[in-house]
Amino acid sequence: MTTTEFTLTRSERPASDEVRAAVLAQPGFGKHFTDHMVSIDWTQDGGWHDARVEPYGPLQMDPASAVLHYGQEIFEGMKAYRRADGSVWTFRPDQNAKRMQRSAARLALPQIPEELFLEAIRRLVEVDEAWVPEGGEDSLYLRPFMIANEVFLGVRAAQTVRFMVIASPAGPYFAGGVEPVSIWLSREYNRAGRGGTGAAKCGGNYAASLLPTQIAVANGCAQVLFLNEAGTDLEELGGMNVVLVKADGTLVTPDSDSILDGVTRNSLLQLAEDDGHRIERRPVRLAEWRDGVADGSITEAFACGTAAVLTPIAALKTTEETIGDPEAPAGPVALALRARLTDIQYGRAEDPHGWMVRL
Ligand code: COI
Secondary structure (H helix, E strand, O other): OOOOOEEEOOOOOOOOHHHHHHHHHOOOOOOOOOOEEEEEEEEOOOEEEEEEEEEOOOOOOOOOEOHHHHOOEEEOOEEEEEOOOOOEEEEOHHHHHHHHHHHHHHOOOOOOOHHHHHHHHHHHHHHOHHHOOOOOOOEEEEEEEEEEOOEOOOOOOOOEEEEEEEEEEEOOOOOOOOOOEEEEEEOOOOOOOOOOOOOOOEHHHHHHHHHHHHHHHHOOOOEEEEEOOOOOEEEEEOOOEEEEEEOOOOEEEOOOOOOOOOHHHHHHHHHHHHOOOOEEEOOOEHHHHHHHHHHOOEEEEEEEEOOOEEEEEEEEEOOOOEEEOOOOOOOHHHHHHHHHHHHHHOOOOOOOOOOEEEO
16 A cells, blocks of 8 residues: 555544643643544555544454454554644654564564555644644654454464554653662563563563562662573663663663664664764673672663653662662763753754654
C-alpha cells in the first residue's frame, strides 16, 4: 500500500477544550489519551492494508488472539514537541522505525515499511495536534505498537497482525522530574539472556522487569538495574539505559547484545562526543562502578530513554551496600547533556545533526 491510503473517521465525542486543557495542565505520564488512534492491518496474504485514523477507544479482540497468550508484541516510544512558535516536531523518527523493524524480526512479526510508520505518526499528530502540550518540558508521547491478532492457539508466528499508534500527553516520567533517583540492583532476576529478546522492544522484557521493579520500589528506589547472566556486568534498567561519567569526562555505557539500542542514549553520547567527551561502549563491570565511586574516578551516573529523557542516578543500592550518596545533587555533565538534548528537541538550539522532523 502507499502512504496516502489512510482513511480518517473523526471522533464524534472529542474531549472538550476544558477537559483537554485540564489534562495538558498536569498530564502526568501515560494516563490520558488523545481523541484518535491509528490502526493498520496486516495479513500474510495481503500485506499491510486498511490504514485508518479512527476515534480512540477499546479494541474488540477475540479472546483467542495470539498476543493474549504468547505475547507476540512489540512497541516503540517517541515524542512530539511543540516549539515556542507553535510548530510541532518529532525526534529521529527514522531510528524508531528502524528499531521497530529489528524488534519485528526477532518477534517473527512483519516489517512495517519506514515510510508507512512515519506517515502513521504524521497522521495521528495532525488530527490530534491540539493535544501537544505547550511550554515547559511536556510533550505528546507517541506509542506505536504491533500485536499478533490471529485467532489461533497454536504456537507459531501469527498470520494476522495489527500495527497501531496511540498518543498520550506526557510530563516527566519520574515524579521528581530531573531530581536524581536511587536504583536497586537486581541480584536474583535477570532481564534477558544470551540469544533472548533483550535487544527487542517487546512487552515480555518489560513484563519480566515488573517483579524486580516492585522489589526496587519496596527498597526505596525508582528503578531496577539488571546485570548480565554472570552477574558481573551492567546491562540496563527496567525501562531505560545507563551511562557512567568518569572524572576525566569519559562516558562509559554497556555494550551488550541483550539490551535496548536506545535512541536517546545514542543521541546523548553523540552530543557528548561533539562536546569533546570520550565515549566508551564496552562491557562495564559492577565492580568498576563501586570502585570508581569509592576512589573518585566515577563522578556521575544517569539513566536515559525517551520517557525518562536523562535522569541522574544518585546511588545504586544493593542488599549489602549503597554505592554513591542517595542525597547527591544532579551532576554537571548530566545536567549539561540534558539541556543540550532538550534544547534541540524544543527548537531552542541549533540541530547540528538534522535530527528533528517537522510533523
Ligand atoms: C520509553 O522510554 O519510551 C519507553 O518505552 C520506556 C518505558 C519506561 C516508558
